[in-house]
Amino acid sequence: MNIKKWIAIPLILLMVALTGCQAVGGFDVSKNLLGTLDVKSQQSTEKISLKLTPREGITQGDQEIIDLINSISVTVDEAKVQSEEVASAKGTLHIDKYNLPFELALDRQGMAIQLEGAKKPYYIPFNPQEGLEGLPAGFDPYVYSKDVRDLTKTAAALMLKHAPNPSTISATSVTEEVYGEKDKVKLTHLHAELRGDELVALVKPFLTNLAKDEAGLKELISQAIDMTKNIASGMNLEGSDKVTAELSANKEKLVNEAYTEVKKYLDLAVAQYDVGVSTLYAQSPEIKTVLSANTVLKTDSYFDEKGNVRKASTDLTVALPDVEGLPVKSFSIVTEAQSWNINGSVTADKVDISNGVIDLNKQAELTPGATLRNFDANSPIYNILKNDLGITKKEKTFEQHYDFMDNRGGTTFFALRELASELDAELKWDAATKQYTVVDDITGKTLTLKSGSKQATLDGSPLTLPQAPYVDRFGYLNVPFKTVAEALGATVTRNSDGGYTLKRD
Structure with a gap:
């Protein structure tokens, strides 16, 4: 399916932004939602689950996969957000009959994940310099995190200001039990529902209202220019002083020019919206299924008297088109969370990485x-x-005239580099001895051989090859396929069509 047909995905995400933004029953929805952006620290619990709804008549294999996926959920027993850069979580991943505890911790350097039974934690290093090529060495984007946060809040406020409410939305006063509280807490329960077809109808008035807000758009543009000026000033590049001065001197002109362009495109989007939606549905009718009444977002948020969200739940169901090979007619993501100690003193936990890590990069x-x-x-x-999951199992068929396979003197040869790659084995070259060493990925056994010699060594023991390996005109060392594959724990079977099947159980 062409990826452009999934243009509906960002519209699904927009459902969250358009689910209740104007005042409801005296409750200022926009103000309270914006307040969540001011949360710097908190503790919380959360549960996340995914449910796939199968189509009728699917295969038993597809049903088994769906049942397995539906058994998966994540329970976070306690998440600790110490700051925007430091956080931790402890919880359990549930898969079928298994409950798999985990811990994770992140800071500016990276994220460590400890799984129960693992000898070393997994680690994802964060390198803020990646993607910043051409910028000065030592440039630190974290310095401007406040500018980015403020700009984000201004943009969010502008969106929320003009986002219309869905037809189903309510705000009621309730008293609920909340994690970490001895007594029940007075809360405002905000409930909203938004369907996919209603989302399509709400986007146009949202764009229309946004296009009319000259002051709001200019404020956002002005703030973006100020942030650009701050970054240029802090980079200490040759000519940065001139750029900063020009941005300051011509700020009003730049704001007006940028606003004119933004306004032009917003007006064009409004004018062409209905035709654009009709064209989209005509060219990609499956999107109409995704954005139908069967796609529904339900949210329930419980705000305390300070405007903090203490409890929240969401249920997003997305209808899927009936296309060949897709055994699922919809999927749902359900989340439940409770928070406490909001903007209080929180110390995130650590994952011990002193004995080394497995680098996921x-x-x-x-x-x-x-x-x-x-x-x-x-x-x-x-x-x-x-x-x-059978992650060690391998099976691949090679046609008789496969590029990296050859027959010499009745022996089938295979390029060693390709064979090692197929079996995830490590290949080493010793220039001094002119020997190749292959390290078996599963057992760790080593196979040593060289071009022109039938004598090899398997884990210290001699191994005689049926014919000597040779280097072809492309510089690849070719080895007897069956013998070397078996030394690496696999089997090679000749097929009726003259090809071969490489297999490892």
């Missing part, structure tokens, strides 16, 4: 064998990975 540390070796053989995750 390094492919060599993520092979099936390396993954299994990081878990205790008796742990549930090891059993899931090896037996349920």
